[in-house]
Structure formats: C-alpha cells, structure tokens
Amino acid sequence: MTTYATTPPPPVPEDVSGLGHNRGTDFSGEAGQIDADGVHAWFSGRLVLAGVTLTMEKSKVTALIGPSGCGKSTFLRILNRMHEVVPGAQLAGSVRLDGLDIYGPGQRAMETRRHIGMVFQKPNPFPAMTIAENVLAGLRFSRVSAGDKGDLVEASLTKAGLWKEVKDRLGELGGALSGGQQQRLCIARALAVKPRVLLMDEPCSALDPTSTLRIEETIKDIADEVTVVIVTHNMQQAQRVSDYCAFFLAEENLPGRVIEAGRTETIFGNPTDQRTFDYVNGQFG
C-alpha cells in the first residue's frame, strides 16, 4: 500500500495534458522543474528517508551527493515513480513536476516516467534489440508516433555523443557496444522520448575516465533542454557538471536527510554545515 501525499492538491487544473502535451520532434522543448516536498520513504516499514524538501531548478544540473546508503537512489527513484516498483516500498510527501503533483489522484506512473526519464548505474541496453531499436524503444512502448524515425535516432544519438561511433552499425545489437558506449546508448534511449527531466544514478561509476568525460559533456549539452538530476560519488564530477548540489546523510540509526543544499560553489567552497565540509573535503567516516 502506498501512502500518498497529504498536502492539498496544487492550484493546477485537473488537466492531465499539463504533463502530456506534445513537444514535436526537435529538442527545443522546455525543461521541467521538480519540487519535492517533505518526502519520506520506507522499505518494508523501515524509514530510510525523512523529510526531504528540495527544488530541482529548470534547465539546471542538480547533483545529489552523500555517503553510501543515505537514500540518494531512493530519492531519485521517488522522483519518477520507480520507487513503487519495489515490493514493500512506501512513501509520503509530494513531488511536483512544473506544479503538477505526480502522485496526485489520476496521475499514472507510466505517463510520469515518460516525462521524467532515468539512466541507471549499470548500462542496460535491451540485448535483443538493435542499436536503432534501442533508441526508439521508448516511443514504441508508449505508442507515440515519432515523425521521422531516422531523424530521431540520429538526433538522440548525437545528443548522447554516440552518433559518430555507431552511425554505420545501427543494425547491430545493443549489447555489441563497449560499456561506455552502452551507457551513452541508454542516455540516447532516455532522451528519445523527450523527457523534461533526466535522472541519472551514478551513470559513470562503471566507466573509464574518457567515457566519463564524454558523458559529462553530454550532460552539459543537454542541460538547456532537460533538467538533470545526477547522483554521484565523485566530488570532482559533481563540481564539474552541477549547478546545484544537495548533500544527503543518514546518521547512525537515523533515516537519510538533506543536510545542506545550494549552489555547487557554495556547497564545495563555503558550506555552512561542518558535516558537509567534512564530506566534500574527504574527511568523512
């Protein structure tokens, strides 16, 4: 059973098309802003995340940092309703995409996920599909007509910085790529459905430095068109790519919380909380 938001519905008409409007085939659609308010999360009755209130600004890159097990992935998955896929998972609080509560009555998870895409830690291209089919998978799944498919494949792969490497191999299976290429293919696949927000859970942790830099460039390139929320354990990466930063921490026997959030320069250069200072300077635990 999922505990839904107790906050009153936001002052937005009951218009589902507020989420579902058509953005055409170019990438010039607008990014979205996410407001998380008082988010709590439980796994099988155990509270792992308490009272997270955080705004992820439109067209900006927000980095979530913090030690292992503090609930960053859980929070990220709450933002596109992937949390409820886990059996026994519950949550409270509200998450709004451009003002519309994604957990509000009548909101379907599928619809939400189409607008808030996700890239996972481990590259997971669909092994039974070709590279081109992988890119188009999201559209096929949600039966959205794509206009010209070839253009979309090229545009998405170019955005993800993979087009040059694979343009002659579009018919090969997705699993035939290297790990870094697979991850960029996953980014292209997520971008092809034109999400307004892209969530990335340690997207570079399995990759070499070169691929990591490629993906960071990709993130910067796409940031005007899609809001990016990225979880990373790499402090340099957080500094390189993010505009805003939120430090999560789960102190002993307590659920995870946001200790400090703000502009990346502030968090890294002049944090107000001693624990943040310790963590970003590598003096933690």
Added chain:
Amino acid sequence: MQAAPPGVLIANSSVSTGSLPTRQPSRPVPPTRGPGDPSGGTPDPPAPRRLPTPIRPGAVGPQDVALIVVSALSSFCLVWVVFYQLTSLTGGLGFLVCWYAGFLALTWFGTSQVIERQVATDRVAGILVWTAGLLIIGIVIFIVAWVTYKAVPSIHWSALFTKDQRTLAASDPNLLNHVGVLQAIVGTLEQVLMATLMGVPFAIATAVYLNEVGTGRTARLVRTVVTAMSGTPSIVAGVFIYSIFIFTGVLHYSGFAASLALVVILLPSVTRVVEEVLRVVPSGLREASLSLGAPEWRTVWSVVIPTARSGVVTAVLLGVARIVGETAPLIFTAFGSQVLNANPLVHDQGALPLVILSNTHAAQQVLIDIAFQAAFVLMSIVLILFVLARYFSRTKSKKSGRAQPTEDDMMARYFLPIPIERSPE
C-alpha cells in the same frame, strides 16, 4: 628433456622446456618479428612472422596419461583375478562395474602417491563427470543406432509415408509394400501440434504470472500446484480426459481429446522451465523499460521474453519432447486406428506410440518390423523438430542478418592461436 626438480610437477615439460631451445639453431631466422626489417642494410623480403609455440598450461601430459592407462590396466587384471578366479563370480556387467571402481581407486591412489592428494581427488572427480558425459552420448548413439539398424532394412520407403494400415494382414508376405504408418504420422503430428498450440501460450502466461506479476501467497500456491501437476502420472492425465470428456459423451475418441491429455502433461514442465528462464533476465532491463514509460505487459512482451527467447525455445522443445512419445494418455483418448483419419475432432486416430505399443509384442516378425519403423519415424520427427526450432531461434541481428556470435565463437576468438601468415617461399 630436462628432468623436473623433485617434487615439482611440470605437466608439459616436454613442450615448455624442450622445444624452444632445439628449434632456434635449426632454422636461422631474424630475431625481430616485424616484416620488412632491414637486416644487413638491404631490404629483404618480409621475414615470416614467428610466433612462439603455444602451450596450454595444465594440459594433460604423458605422465597423466600413463597414470590413467596403468591404473586401468592394473585394475582390469586385479579385478579379473578376484572376480573370475578367486570368487568365481559371473556376469559381464558386474565385472565392468568392479573394473571401473577399481580403476577409480587405483587412479586416486597412484596419483596421490606420484603427485599429491588434492590432484588425485580432482582427477577422480574429473573422470567421474567425463564418464557421465560419455555414457550419455553412448546411450543415445546406441538407441538411435539400434532402432535404425532394426528398422531401416525392412522399410519400403515408397509405402512408409504414403500408406496407412488398412490392408494390414500379417500373413501377407509382401505386406510392407502396401502398408506404412501414414495414419500414425498424421495423428501424432496433429495431436502434438494442437497440444503445443494450446499448452505453450498457457504455460508462458503462467510463467509470466509467477515471475513478473504474482507476489506472495497466491504465486506460491500456483507454483506448488504446478509442481504437483508435473508429478501427475501420464496415464492419470489420460484417464482424467477420458472420464471428463469421453465417458460423458462430450467428445469422441479423437485426436483432440488426446491433445487435451497431452496439454495436462506439457503444461507444468514448460511452465517451470520458462519460469526459471525468465528469472535470469536481469531486473535492470525491466526497470529500464518501465522508466521509459512502458506498461508492464509491454515490458514483458518486448523486453523480457525476447531477451529470454532462446531459453523459452528450449523450454518448448523439452515440453514437445516430453509429449511426443507419450503413449499411456493416448490409449483412452485417441484410441489408435489403422485407417488414416486426418480430422482430429472426430473418430479414433492413430499415433506412432500406439503403433509401437500394439506391434512390439506381436508374434509375426513383420509386425515387429512395423513397430521399429514407427519408432524410427518418431525419432526422426523429434530430431527434425529440434533442428528446425534451433535454426529459427538463433539470435540474429535483424538489419544485417548476421548471426550473433555464439559463446563458442567468442571462446574461439580469444583462445585460438593467431593464424601464422605464410611467406611465399
């Protein structure tokens, strides 16, 4: 060949230490490997690329072979003396078993003396699993060869696939000219096809329920029921269909009734195997699909099942193999017929297992021949089905039509020595 230092085992010392030093003086080649290397200032024709002789560390060496051969021989002699001379037992099978046991014991003892106990235990375990593998191959070859040997000489190919048994009379000396097993081939194909068409989608749906949808108590109950169902004796499946549908007059004896009984047998085995196959599909793929906005049925249909395709095909093959030779459930349902009846919905229908059943014990040689011919045809059908299914289930890269490299290809690519380019000499 140098002697290994005492206590140190170099399994293939002949390769690793013997061949390299002796070869170098015998053929003078430039020490460099690159072609076109200027030696002596003049541009020579490209020197042949010399690669070191590949060795396989840990490969079986002469000492190992000697140990095993000596163990086998001495076990043979020892057991022969004990078995036939001292205790005067008889029987070839008992002798073989004792020989094998003695062989294992001697191998272990010898290896542990010459090398060490860990290696001895490892080697005995290796021999056991090799024996199992070879035994399986032997059994299969024996069955196939035996049936072929008994069936083929008496086959009249023009009649076998074109005639049924309506003119069967055991006293006729030219019987096999005008009697075949057509009615049984048609019956078996129809029954198995119908059972597969009904059973496989049902089984896959159940497996998807168990693995993707069902949670907690209901799924556990279904799983238990399916497992129990796979323990149903096949004759019970036949009796069940008979008493429910035929005895009550709902259905005639017919191919369709037979296929219903076969579904009861097919369903649990395919369900369980498909469930296992779906379970190994990484959950990351499901999450990736869901996070793209796919509904759950789409995720299963377009991601999970295609990823597991070759395993699902194997499951279906196992199921078909399971039912194609089932005899007991057909007795009460198809009933068997000597006359071709291509309509599976009404009237008795023949089946290859029933032909085998009713002719194997006959007194006349010609009927026994027919039984073996039916067995031969049944085996061939299974073989053809398997080859076809494997052929069509190969994972293919769709656009380029290039078959995806199999695991064996990958192994070959990594472990085969690089081909040596021959220079035109």
